[in-house]
Amino acid sequence: MRNSKPVLLVEDDSIDAMTVRRAFRELKVVNPLKHTINGEEALAYLQDEANDKPCVILLDLNMPKMNGTEFLRIAKADPALRKIPVVVLTTSSEERDVVDSFRLSVAGYIIKPVDYKNFVEAVRTIDVYWTLSELPVERTEDADALCQAHTAG
Amino acid sequence: MPCAKPILLVEDDPVDALEIRRALGDSHAAEVVIHASSAEEALAYLRCPADVRPALILLDLKLPGTDGFAFLKAIKADACLNDIPVVAMTGSRAVRDILASFDLGVAGYMVKSPDHSRLVEITRTIENYWNLNRLPTALAR
Numbered sequence: 688m689r690n691s692k693p694v695l696l697v698e699d700d701s702i703d704a705m706t707v708r709r710a711f712r713e714l715k716v717v718n719p720l721k722h723t724i725n726g727e728e729a730l731a732y733l734q735d736e737a738n739d740k741p742c743v744i745l746l747d748l749n750m751p752k753m754n755g756t757e758f759l760r761i762a763k764a765d766p767a768l769r770k771i772p773v774v775v776l777t778t779s780s781e782e783r784d785v786v787d788s789f790r791l792s793v794a795g796y797i798i799k800p801v802d803y804k805n806f807v808e809a810v811r812t813i814d815v816y817w818t819l820s821e822l823p824v825e826r827t828e829d830a831d832a833l834c835q836a837h838t839a840g
Numbered sequence: 841m842p843c844a845k846p847i848l849l850v851e852d853d854p855v856d857a858l859e860i861r862r863a864l865g866d867s868h869a870a871e872v873v874i875h876a877s878s879a880e881e882a883l884a885y886l887r888c889p890a891d892v893r894p895a896l897i898l899l900d901l902k903l904p905g906t907d908g909f910a911f912l913k914a915i916k917a918d919a920c921l922n923d924i925p926v927v928a929m930t931g932s933r934a935v936r937d938i939l940a941s942f943d944l945g946v947a948g949y950m951v952k953s954p955d956h957s958r959l960v961e962i963t964r965t966i967e968n969y970w971n972l973n974r975l976p977t978a979l980a981r
Contacts, residue, residue, distance in 0.1 A: 789923035792945030
């Protein structure tokens with residue numbers, strides 16, 4: 688990804704989570720992968736000031752307790768969280784899920800490839816895209832200085 | 841894009857528009873690109889029932905009249921249009937523009953380059969990524 692902030696994976700299936708972790712390692716993605724197992728846990732992670740905010744969230748939809756769509760409704764209504772791009776990574780190809788997710792401003796909707804090689808390719812494509820795309824970095828002194836330099840220029 | 845759905849390019853600068861169209865053509869020859877040179881023109885296109893719905897919108901931010909941010913607000917407030925992903929394609933790398941765009945729900949923020957090969961790399965990356973995506977079909981609405 689463009690910066691070295693963590694990627695937050697929200698995934699209840701331990702095999703899928705392991706596959707994402709393996710793909711990150713294989714592709715030498717430097718971003719630490721933080722793993723939460725449902726929407727509720729993901730929100731708790733995001734709302735804890737002690738945790739570094741992720742640069743990108745990879746979100747499964749079908750999860751117990753709080754599913755992906757419910758998570759999106761809450762996260763996208765929260766001014767402190769809604770800027771973080773969320774990429775849905777799911778087995779659901781239901782049109783309802785696709786439309787609901789995009790209406791909630793997801794930055795991608797990818798069906799999990801069954802085959803490991805294709806899974807790695809999907810993670811590579813996600814990484815390349817989010818390395819090229821700018822990412823929202825909340826204001827720090829550096830960001831402010833950069834912003835002022837741009838305004839001056 | 842799946843089913844060779846069109847891309848709507850919202851770009852007021854004719855040179856930039858030509859360069860982006862060329863880059864899209866070089867990275868994916870079959871692509872259909874609809875060009876709107878203002879946000880007003882883009883909204884009129886999107887709201888005309890006879891027009892083909894784009895799979896993706898590439899949006900310049902600095903536009904005469906309605907700017908890119910106001911366009912994004914209008915799209916996101918429109919229940920018929922708010923499931924179309926919008927990718928910012930702009931000359932601005934200003935932090936406040938990046939933050940404002942993501943706050944309004946862009947699905948990517950690409951900084952334009954005057955260099956053709958760099959621009960081809962950008963459009964190819966956009967296409968590879970969105971080809972992998974499942975996008976809403978017009979039928980589901």
